[in-house]
Amino acid sequence: EAGVAQSPRYKIIEKRQSVAFWCNPISGHATLYWYQQILGQGPKLLIQFQNNGVVDDSQLPKDRFSAERLKGVDSTLKIQPAKLEDSAVYLCASSFDRGFTTGELFFGEGSRLTVL
């Protein structure tokens, strides 16, 4: 079974530029999470999708961050314009959840963003 795929693994941009990250969850996984992890801190939820619907985006800085999950499969997270404080690892996770049955969590390797 293929894991959660993320790309790019590394990205360096200058502030005010834009960047996009892509996540392809494990096939059949309805739940998809995007997390931001700043060095030395725990992951912070940016957005959670259930299929192609948003469950929680309360911590997504919507003035500069956007995310979509068209067709309920892969997802993109965009930052425009980037700020220095956006330097972090962006983690994607997915799980197979149906009804009230919760599935295992699977994480991608993350996309490390450096904003100069």
Add this chain to the structure above:
Amino acid sequence: KNEVEQSPQNLTAQEGEFITINCSYSVGISALHWLQQHPGGGIVSLFMLSSGKKKHGRLIATINIQEKHSSLHITASHPRDSAVYICAVRLMDSNYQLIWGAGTKLIIKP
């Protein structure tokens, strides 16, 4: 009060010691996850529990639903076990929302 509390926050032990990390929660859950993150590394799922006990190699995870408490044990600890261990719970609703503990930073000295 946080909905998911982990203890200890930091733990340093000698190689070979038996390690216990605790997680208490105050919400209704459908499952509890134990996760591991090595320094500079990605996050790996160790266990998903909804009842009882699970074992994988030197790792053992238990959960007591009535007491809303889970423990992660490491037997014969090794320096490669040094990592942050995170407890996360799935809320008992249909949105599969996840609440994370703050993590326990474990250092095993040779």
